[in-house]
Amino acid sequence: MNVVIWICAGMLGLAALLLLVRITIGPTMLDRTVAVDVLIAVGISSVALEAAINQHTSTLPLLLVLTLLGFVGSVSIARFTKGSDVIDNGDHR
Helix, strand or coil: HHHHHHHHHHHHHHHHHHHHHHHHCCHHHHHHHHHHHHHHHHHHHHEEEEHHHHHHHHHHHHEEEHHHHHHHHHHHHHHCCCCCCCCCCCCCC
């Protein structure tokens, strides 16, 4: 079980490093926002892994806040991206 935990922690660390590279040199703003969203998911997984290692549930509120932050961030970015929700009512004055 100890080996599995170390492998998971290493994979999460590698994913976080690769996501930081994508955030830094991402070609478009949408690439950067997707990388931030996935980085939040990696953070959620890291907190959950820490809770599993120490066998406690005191970090559950933090998990809920991070999950809500990721959801609200994704929805708000999707809402305000260019070309999103273009309404044409035909009245061009």
